[in-house]
Amino acid sequence: MKLYIETMGCPKNLNDSEGIGGIWEAAGHQLTDDPAEADIVLVNTCGFINDAKQESIDRIFDMARLVEDATSPEQGKPRKLLAVSGCLSQRYKDQLADEMPEVDIFLGVNDYERFPEIVENFRAGSGSQSRNFSCQPETFTEFSARHLDENPYTATLRIAEGCDNCCAYCVIPQIRGGYRSRPAENIVAEAEMLAARGCRELVLIAQDVTEYGRDLYGKLALPELLRSLCRVDGIRWIRLMYCYEDKITDELIETVASEEKICNYMDIPLQHISDNVLQAMNRRSTSESIRGTIARLREAIPDIHIRTTMIVGFPGESEADFEELLDFVEGARFERLGVFAYSREEGTVAGDMENQIDEDVKAMRADAVMRRQLEISREINEAKVGNTIEVMIDDIDEEGAYIGRTVYDAPEIDDTVIFRADALLRPGEIVRVRITDAFDYDLVGDFLERMEE
Structure with missing residues (x-):
């Protein structure tokens, strides 16, 4: 059977899709890049914020129409199937299944290993909708296989799953469960496999890479892991994504500064600078700690490029809070910055908060930050001319x-x-x-x- 995978959302979802693809191939089946020639179409969804949810839903219906419009199968040949997996599927497992009879198979984020078996059981059964949602595991679960491109020169490397941060606006702990570090020896082994396949850039991913190791080793072990990865022959660049500011230790900064293979780049989702908003968000960072960490990074690694994201329009964000954020963005001069207008999500602490901000105000605030950042980005890029x-x-x-x-x-x-x-x-x-x-x-x-x- 041929499987087509449509991946929505973040690099972590792409990593999941590569796992699904490898498991599918290991079961003796094939992958295809063309949904029209697939026997099964799988939409691996994102369910983080409203825009991402709507995009995933729209794509599910697009694929449902493709499946419905497919040429009638030859006599004795099974019809094309539609499957849905990922965060949206996990988060709304009952609601989606009830409202989308067009979908044959729903799959939770902990059920990818069983996907070939689930498809076979569906084919052999009554053909009624199949819903598959296992309980969250207590430890990191390894994929038994992974599908890679012919030239996987850059690849994600997952070092943990789940999250314990419990930010007031976020549903990821509900979807992905608690934080579960992956054993270091398994991470290094996969890095060696990737390098042998021609990979030159490792992009380390988790919901929070800086939390790595606390559950397994009783300490923040990211620096030690990075030093082990730097010894893998063939790898040229190692990139850190999703670092939480309160766990960027002096040891981590020294490791990034001293190890040649680690990119002078760090993704730090700060979300805000006002202490009022940070506290309401249940973030562990403060305005003082954020400014201090940025200063330490820039002093130790003068050419570091910091990527961050900000959320505007969080419940209760005052004009003064927003102006503080604007001034901070102007002063910090982040090399890379993205902005989200706060998305009210059911099942979150923030979703039930009073003082929700009007959508128009949120949009105007997001636009104001991005206009300010546009000028900064252009100036930073212009300074590179001649280099x-x-x-x-x-x-x-x-x-x-x-x-x-x-x-x-x-x-x-x-x-x-x-x-x-x-x-x-x-x-x-x-x-x-x-x-x-x-x-x-x-x-x-x-x-x-x-x-x-």
Whole structure:
């Protein structure tokens, strides 16, 4: 049987989809990039905020129409199936199943290993809707296999599952369960496997990578894990995503500063700077701790690029709170910054709070922050004109220009570098490029040379 997987949401979901794909292939089946030729279409959904939920729902119905419009199967050949997995499926398991009879199989986030068996049982059974939602495990559950592209030069590396932070606006602990660190030896073994397949960039992911190890080893063990990963031959870049400010220790900063393979890049979802809002969000950070951590990072790693996200319009956010945030963004000059208008989510503490902010006000505040950040981003990029920068190639466009990223940019998220070259280059190669022009979120340059392997 052929399976098509449509992945919505974040890099953690992509990692799940690669696990599902590998498990499917290990069971003797095939994957396809074309939903029209698939026997089973799987939509791996995101259920974090309203916009993501709606996007996932729209895609489910798109695929339902494709399945319904599929050519009538030949006599004796099973019909095309539609399956739904991921955070939205887990979060709304009963509601979605009742309201979407078009879906044949619903799958929870802890049931990917059983997917081939579930499909076989569905085919052999009555054909009535199959709902599969196991209890949250107490320890990290390994995928038995993983599907990778032919040239997996960049890959996510999951180091933990679940979350214990319990932020007032977030449903992830309800969906994914409590924090469960993955044993270090298994992480390093997967990194070695990826390197053997040609991977050059590891993107470390978890709901909170800085929490790594506390449950397994009784301490924050991310620095030790990073040092082990830096010893894996073939890996050139190691990137940290989803670092919580209150757990960015001096040891972690020293490790990033001293280890050449660790990118001078850190994703730190700060969400706000006002102590009033941070406390209401149930964040452990304070305005003072955030400013102090940023100062420590910039002092120890002068060229570090910090990516962060902010939430505007949280219940009770006053004009003074918002102005404090605007001033902070102006002063901190983050190299990468995204903004979310607060999304009211049922089942969260914040969803039941009074003093909800009007949608128009939230939208205006988000726009104001992004307009301020746009100027900062352009100025930071313009300062790079004339510099020679290492670039990892991601793609080539229709006009023959190469598209890549610097060490300061995460795949599919951050800025790109566009350049031309007479040499024939391939994705994953690292080259030197002299920057000649800059825009809000992109750089343009001239190819100089390949880097030595």
